[in-house]
Amino acid sequence: MLRKDCDQTFVCRDFIKYPRRRFNTSRRQLQTNMAVRLCDVASLLRSGSWAPEPWTGQVIATMETQLSNGPTCNNTSNGPSTISNNCSSPVESGSIEDSKTNLIVNYLPQNMTQEELKSLFGSIGEIESCKLVRDKITGQSLGYGFVNYVDPKDAEKAINTLNGLRLQTKTIKVSYARPSSASIRDANLYVSGLPKTMTQKELEQLFSQYGRIITSRILVDQVTGVSRGVGFIRFDRRVEAEEAIKGLNCQKPPGATEPITVKFANNPSQKTSQALLSQLYQSPNRRYPGPLAQQAQRFRLDNLLNMAYGVKSRFSPMAIDGVTSLAGINIPGHAGTGWCIFVYNLAPDADESILWQMFGPFGAVTNVKVIRDFNTNKCKGFGFVTMTNYDEAAVAIASLNGYRLGDRVLQVSFKTNKTHKA
């Protein structure tokens, strides 16, 4: 299916350096650039040799290197395969019973909450329901969720607009959810012993004879980029995965000298839960289940979760609240639930998605809002972004203030009371 997603490249037009030229840069390229900027800013911040000013030539040069070498996939639809980092083949129409309003969202940042998920997807249209899937035991996010829209058009728009969006270190994937069924669970295969020369496309070709492939991946060495000879294939149905094991395990792919191993992949959530519970079980405190022991156990659980999941400790706005209320001072941008950022000089046709795309790569964004004229529904030239962590907000502001978006130069700052109408 060919979608009219040309309008999805609007953000990237006239991007960065050549404001009067029309680019056809993909959103992914834009987001890659954002990540590069973040890295550069972070390293400059660490070295102490940087002040919050608009972009320098040095940074732009780095970005252009990335632009020419980076991923160039423009496809924002979600298909039966995932060729190289979410670049998917066009999706074929599902069965007539498939929901056209319910989406599955994969590769969400670990610390993203259900409310943030709802805020992000709610910027597209009215949401009927939204759920972030969490580990039943630990409560930790499993990194995916579901968004069910009222209107199928909004679901399609969400796929076109938000698939491939970079949020922190992740690139989210947005696709139609298949009808839930036991038959589609546990259909993920781990494949090892692959020829190092085998491409993802060739891997899919090898496995596609056994059924519909939902995702595929070949793991590569982080440094060299060379295949590690291992990968994953997720089939639509478990029976397809079973047949693929029967047909391909211990077999040599065409042209290969060694046989491959094909088996069901581990479930990371199960493994981690078991590891955590195993450690908890060894705790002496559990033999004395009084209130103090429970508290200690809770503390231990928190630490274990931090270690196991790499949960980043957050700058706590609550701590600041205590200080500000006692001292009677105001801290710009701090609204009690995060750090509010004022974005000025947006175009009349700006929408929430541009704010997500600009700020999402810098860290946890809880909310974005474009201020619109009541009668025309056009952007009045400014908007707000709320970010959870001060340091991420500060880097975003420093990076995006003075940023040229289309033919406009943005002004980005912590929100002050001057612009606040209570």
Next chain:
DNA sequence: TGTTATT
């Protein structure tokens, strides 16, 4: 053995 894919 993954950027935790079926609530």
